[in-house]
Amino acid sequence: MLNVDWGMLGVNPAVGYTLGIMNATATTPKPPPANTLYYGDNLEVLRRHIGDESVDLIYLDPPFNSNTDYNVLFAEKDGTQAHAQITAFEDTWTWDLEAAREYAEVLRSGLDRVARCLKGMHDFLGGSDMMAYLSMMALRLIELRRVLKVTGSIYLHCDATASHYLKLLLDAVMGPDNYRNEIIWERTTGRKGLRQFGRVHDAILFYSRSGSSIWNPPTTPQTQATVRGHDLVENGAGIYRMSDLSAPGKGPLRQFGDRLIAPPPGRHWQFDQEGINSLLDEGRIAYSKSGRPRLKTYLTALPGVAVRDIWTDIHPINAAAAERLGYPTQKPEALLERIISASSNEGAVVLDPFCGCGTSIAAAQKLGRKWIGIDITHLAINLIKVRLADSFGARIAGQYRVVGEPRDLASAQALANQDKYQFQYWALGLVGARPLASEHKKGADKGIDGRIYMTDAAGQTKSILISVKGGHVTVAQVRDLRGVIEREEAAIGVFICIDQPTAPMRKEAADAGMFQTKSVANSSHPRLQILTIEELLSGKKIDMPAQQEIRSFKQAPKAKNKQVKDPDLF
DSSP states (O other): OOOOOTTTTTOOTTTGGGSOOOOSSSSOOOOOOSSEEEESOHHHHHHHHOOTTOEEEEEEOOOOOTTSOHHHHTSBOOTTSOOOOOBTTBOOOOOSHHHHHHHHHHHTSSOHHHHHHHHHHHHHHOSBHHHHHHHHHHHHHHHHHHHEEEEEEEEEEEOTTTHHHHHHHHHHHHOGGGEEEEEEEEOOSOOOOSSSSOOOEEEEEEEESSTTOOOOOOEEOOOTTTTTTSEEEEETTEEEEEEEOEEESOOOOEEETTEEEOOOTTEEESSOHHHHHHHHHTTOEEEOTTOOEEEEEEGGGSOOEEOOSEEOSSOOOOTTOTTOOOOTTOOOHHHHHHHHHHHOOTTOEEEETTOTTOHHHHHHHHTTOEEEEEESOHHHHHHHHHHHHHHHOGGGGGGOEEESSOOSHHHHHHHHHHOHHHHHHHHHHHTTOEEOTTTTSTTTTTTOOEEEEEEOTTSOEEEEEEEEEOSOOOHHHHHHHHHHHHHHTOSEEEEEESSOOOHHHHHHHHHTOEEEOOSTTOOEEESEEEEEHHHHHTTOOOOOSOGGGEESSSOOOOBTTBOOOOTTOO
16 A cells, blocks of 8 residues: 555544645635646646636537547556656656645545545555546545636546546546536547447546536437438439428418319418418428328428437547647547536637647637636647637637747747756747647658648648757758758748857858749748747748648548558658
8 A cells, every 4th residue: 555644644534534625825716717728737827817607518529539548547656656657649647745645634624425435546656656546536626616607517428447437436426416417429430348338438528517507408410310210302302301280270272283182181380371382482282192281390490409429420530630730639529519508608708727739729719618728738729729710710829829838039948958858848939830640759750849730832731840949959960950941842931049049040041042932922931941949039030931731630631542651640
């Protein structure tokens, strides 16, 4: 069993879960302005920036390494193990002193039901990675309930590895009476299990804050399968349903064209004469073999079918999907559009505390909602900024703000010293470039950290290669970038650095020549450009063709009858 010094953590394990609530701030923060991206730990952001009952809808897809061996997740760990930094593609949670502190904070939160629930899990799971994950989630779920309006709802996306534990936590935090659904989403097909049935679904746990939550029942279009039991006929105009035109109760004869027809015995026609005439004009009446009038209703005109809690009609993102960014946990926008439409109204505030590549943000923007996104990596913030620009145009940048990013040279240098990859992601975001998949593989990137695609006047795809350096820079690095530009026949190369470039570096860049574009302006652009962080922070941009020619996150165009493979997708 894990040996934790509870006294050091300020907790009496016998009574700790009944102590008073721990407040992170002295005053309740005001509701944040709409459309904000926060970089940082979502627990700190929620406590510092998001006000009580200020959010209408919460969707979260918390990272979890479900590919890890099942037994490893439940193995107990030494509590003195160093706390591992969580990164975008290493979604692991480790039971260590940091996890033990989070667990202890829940016990002394004053929320008796939540504390007892988590303590029971600890009694069962011990100091395992799963317990670290649940302790992390418990603290954040408490804060998420605080910021949720009384009419709001929360959707937690997870898989079968932890869904049963998370449901217990949500019962404790939200109240079992506010449980609405466990939605089953078929996220993949055709998976074969070696020792079990193929695991093809995720669970989405849906809870409301109260019994008065916003609810707009979603529907799907009628199909031949959903109208089974009715007479279906297909003609050139489509498929239509034949149904009875009469109803119980006696009624008069009606004129159908040149015929006066009585309803069946004991029944009446559902429409008056004016209604019958209108249906005839619309071609909505057909006749059975016996000459009895029948109502024609095309499938497209039928009321939609109510969506139930098993979703097999929203397909996962495939390799050729237009919205694919290559982010490993990316969800389809249709999934988030259904959730957002069902549990919020236009103008509502949608919060995603683990926003990743920003699917919920893009869906909320598309549906006319306000949004708040939080993520702990600059990679995610970069992805979202460029995704929004690709989807809604460059002007979208003026419609939201980013909190937590470096704003001056000193904070940029601090980030570079702390984590060179997060610095790269942030710097790439300054120029609207996407990071490459291979930057963590030594030597695989050839000094290239990001790329921007653009299309010239002839429809040919060209690329702008980006190299980011946070430390000491040399002319050799600029020379290497020039070599990659020439080898890959790239349009432009951009060397981004913190230090001021030397005279030999600038000469090497100048010697690379110019890139000529055949746009309307018939302009030319330096083939190799050096930009400092200070210049970028002051507003300087890459000297490149017109904005309408830029294609940042979109894949290279398809060749005839063949898709061009983009090796840089994650």
